[in-house]
Amino acid sequence: MTQSLDRRWILTSLPAAIAALFGARALASTTEACSATGSDIEGPFYLAGAPRRTVLADAKEKGKRLRIGGTVFGSDCKTPLAGALLDIWHADAEGNYHDAKEQYRLRGQILTDARGRYEFETIRPGNYKLDEGWRPAHIHFTVSSPGHEPVTTQLYFRGDPYLAPHDACGDECHSGDPHRIIPLAAEGSRLAGRFDINLRTSR
Ligand SMILES: [Fe+2]
Numbered sequence: 001m002t003q004s005l006d007r008r009w010i011l012t013s014l015p016a017a018i019a020a021l022f023g024a025r026a027l028a029s030t031t032e033a034c035s036a037t038g039s040d041i042e043g044p045f046y047l048a049g050a051p052r053r054t055v056l057a058d059a060k061e062k063g064k065r066l067r068i069g070g071t072v073f074g075s076d077c078k079t080p081l082a083g084a085l086l087d088i089w090h091a092d093a094e095g096n097y098h099d100a101k102e103q104y105r106l107r108g109q110i111l112t113d114a115r116g117r118y119e120f121e122t123i124r125p126g127n128y129k130l131d132e133g134w135r136p137a138h139i140h141f142t143v144s145s146p147g148h149e150p151v152t153t154q155l156y157f158r159g160d161p162y163l164a165p166h167d168a169c170g171d172e173c174h175s176g177d178p179h180r181i182i183p184l185a186a187e188g189s190r191l192a193g194r195f196d197i198n199l200r201t202s203r
Pocket residue numbers: 043045091138140
């Protein structure tokens with residue numbers, strides 16, 4: 001009798017227990033993999049009113065040409081957000097920012113397409129001195145979409161010697177966050193990299 005009960009338990013409950021265990025594991029790994037893009041300080045160089053364009057550096061801008069592309073997703077990290085607005089700004093190859101008097105040099109705004117994708121071309125920014133230290137090369141982004149919390153963040157590049165913990169920005173920037181550090185690969189004569197952004201749903 002006991003044996004038959006045991007057999008019945010094995011046949012009926014064990015598969016459910018295994019399914020629950022694996023289901024929980026799958027859920028845990030999905031949760032781990034999906035997180036909203038973290039924020040960094042805006043810093044002093046943001047300027048409102050940059051023009052809508054996908055080429056931020058004109059042909060005579062010094063520096064290595066760079067193409068960055070990616071997708072803006074919602075809080076599930078898989079629903080693309082069409083029409084999300086990216087406001088982008090960065091320093092030149094020598095680490096200097098430019099303003100509206102220079103036609104918003106190295107600044108621009110981009111809307112994602114119907115599949116949530118964006119792309120722009122610019123030059124690779126340089127490192128710059130901050131206080132007694134240096135900042136890793138970075139591109140500033142503020143990304144917004146209706147129904148979502150906007151995020152102001154920075155994109156960093158793998159291999160930069162000033163990534164955290166050597167970033168002079170300290171705790172206000174997160175240049176050690178692997179989600180914000182991308183590798184760059186040669187693409188013809190330019191470099192290219194991909195940066196996907198996940199927005200949090202508004203509360
Ligand atoms: Fe900066």
